[in-house]
Amino acid sequence: MVRRSTAVPSLRSAPGYPWFKAAVFALLALNTGIFLSSGTFSEGLDSIAWLTLLALFELETSFGQALRAQSVIAAVHGVRFAALVAVGAAAAGFLYNKEWLDAVNSGLWIAVVALLELEIRRPATVAVHRARFTAATATLYSGLGAVALFWLWRGEWFDAYDAALWLVAFATIEINILGGKGAPRESNSQSRMSELGARDPGS
Numbered sequence: 001m002v003r004r005s006t007a008v009p010s011l012r013s014a015p016g017y018p019w020f021k022a023a024v025f026a027l028l029a030l031n032t033g034i035f036l037s038s039g040t041f042s043e044g045l046d047s048i049a050w051l052t053l054l055a056l057f058e059l060e061t062s063f064g065q066a067l068r069a070q071s072v073i074a075a076v077h078g079v080r081f082a083a084l085v086a087v088g089a090a091a092a093g094f095l096y097n098k099e100w101l102d103a104v105n106s107g108l109w110i111a112v113v114a115l116l117e118l119e120i121r122r123p124a125t126v127a128v129h130r131a132r133f134t135a136a137t138a139t140l141y142s143g144l145g146a147v148a149l150f151w152l153w154r155g156e157w158f159d160a161y162d163a164a165l166w167l168v169a170f171a172t173i174e175i176n177i178l179g180g181k182g183a184p185r186e187s188n189s190q191s192r193m194s195e196l197g198a199r200d201p202g203s
Contacts, residue, residue, distance in 0.1 A: 031162050042093030049086035056080045061176035105147045119177050
């Protein structure tokens with residue numbers, strides 16, 4: 001059985017929380033427009049790909065129980081994979097242009113997405129290795145926070161502000177998952193295997 005946090009639902013049910021989340025997403029959409037209009041090609045591609053990923057994670061973690069049709073789930077995962085490919089292409093562009101900090105930032109976020117995919121698709125597996133998973137997540141987010149602070153130290157306040165917004169936005173996805181809000185369940189075959197394991201007297 002996957003345990004859910006009892007503190008997280010109270011935060012989600014706070015009256016202003018949906019508006020707060022909507023405001024963060026709107027600000028990120030505005031930043032994406034700025035990067036598309038005045039940034040480099042890699043920055044524009046990276047920003048719009050991440051906005052797509054964020055929207056899909058929000059859709060699946062908030063309304064996952066409504067996405068029961070396999071065709072819909074496959075479509076969500078397919079678009080998310082395409083967005084991740086675009087993120088990888090943008091990261092390659094950062095490396096090619098020797099924009100090292102942007103490349104490091106992209107690499108850390110790609111690792112965060114890999115962990116989120118595990119949380120969504122294999123919650124029981126993550127629960128078994130919760131301590132290691134939590135340590136890895138904390139390390140990645142600490143690294144992303146350090147990148148934001150480094151941008152601020154260099155006087156690149158807009159990049160630091162954008163990075164902070166992304167941290168807050170993905171924190172809301174983590175809140176969705178930890179609270180079990182609409183999180184999709186593991187496949188029926190995996191559920192049956194877990195049940196058999198729980199009934200095994202030798203386990």
